[in-house]
């Protein structure tokens with residue numbers, strides 16, 4: 029059997045270290061067996077998927093040295109590798125299941141679904157919605173169909189009993205069919221859900237081993253059943269442990285930067301980051317801490333993965349990165365540094381803003397230094413303002429951070445528009461809202477336009493610096509966050525905040 033593995037990210041938001049982690053293990057497994065590693069883009073959620081995000085996945089994986097043998101950008105025998113281009117395939121397979129009686133058209137409305145769930149709850153029944161709950165009498169189906177009502181295609185699932193799933197690392201897993209709902213396979217807009225598209229593609233792309241995060245374990249019964257319905261052999265399943273924050277919670281950007289771009293902009297080396305990801309739940313047979321991708325592939329053995337949640341600790345990553353950095357000789361160090369930020373392209377973005385503000389060349393590095401640093405420390409007193417309190421500024425910064433997190437296109441105008449929106453809703457001037465942003469980004473207000481600075485240093489460093497500023501200004505408690513979130517929803521809808529001075 030040819031070993032074929034894949035990583036199947038959804039192109040929404042920033043390229044996640046978790047994607048690189050799963051890609052790394054899939055790639056090592058495929059290489060070790062002389063097989064192929066495939067990149068598939070799962071972009072069936074058209075409202076959240078973006079071309080920018082997809083491009084960032086390609087760039088960040090290549091930067092890390094995680095090369096794929098088949099993928100949307102390089103093609104391959106099973107193209108296309110982008111699910112949005114495979115729509116006709118999925119609807120054909122969904123129809124096949126309907127014809128065979130393994131799936132049904134469901135005309136239930138949203139209100140009916142809510143009522144059915146309420147009813148189960150009221151009766152104290154703790155199980156998912158099943159076909160028996162959902163199916164309508166044939167004449168009612170006929171009536172709704174004739175009226176042109178919209179429908180979804182759902183799979184039939186057992187009402188109860190045990191589903192056995194075999195996992196390469198975990199052995200036999202027992203899951204309860206009662207908790208598995210009559211999963212939607214094809215949505216009313218004709219697009220497939222993750223489950224259908226994933227199973228159909230893994231089969232058609234001849235994937236032999238599905239190595240993915242443990243958050244997908246609960247999907248495995250549905251997938252197993254789909255393979256049975258189609259009469260296909262299921263790939264071997266292997267669920268990797270989830271990366272965790274130092275407090276053991278699931279790795280989240282609220283507690284740890286999760287974007288690969290962040291680590292790149294911070295000046296981590298790709299060798300350092302892949303080495304660190306390789307140590308997440310895995311170790312070399314001789315327990316050496318520093319190893320290259322080639323060494324990892326040569327010694328790879330998936331059974332050495334340990335299931336205790338690996339902690340992604342930025343301090344340990346920095347330590348390891350330091351080892352890699354110190355290994356570079358002066359020439360290599362220089363070229364790495366130039367590639368990182370001391371190159372013509374990058375410096376040329378900064379210089380036009382500094383030129384008019386210096387009298388000697390020696391002031392260039394001093395005034396532009398914040399464009400060449402990571403998240404430099406800042407004191408609360410740097411934010412002092414004669415009209416506005418730290419509390420007030422912290423609130424604006426929090427809104428601004430939320431705004432930036434959902435920004436699709438990172439450029440000065442879009443960033444400025446967010447500041448304007450917050451200023452309008454809170455009844456102050458844009459200049460006031462931007463005061464703490466200036467300090468957060470450049471350490472001082474005596475610098476060039478902060479929106480230009482943010483465009484230059486990029487979204488990851490900008491957000492990390494704003495996050496730091498919020499902490500320096502006292503942080504936002506859970507309770508405060510709730511209140512601010514409510515306000516933020518109003519701002520997003522273009523409504524002024526209660527009590528805002530909007531003369």
Ligand code: GLU
Pocket residue numbers: 035036037038070222226239240241244
């Ligand atoms: N699209 C899923 C994700 O975003 C893929 C999960 C899987 O590997 O099956 O992670």
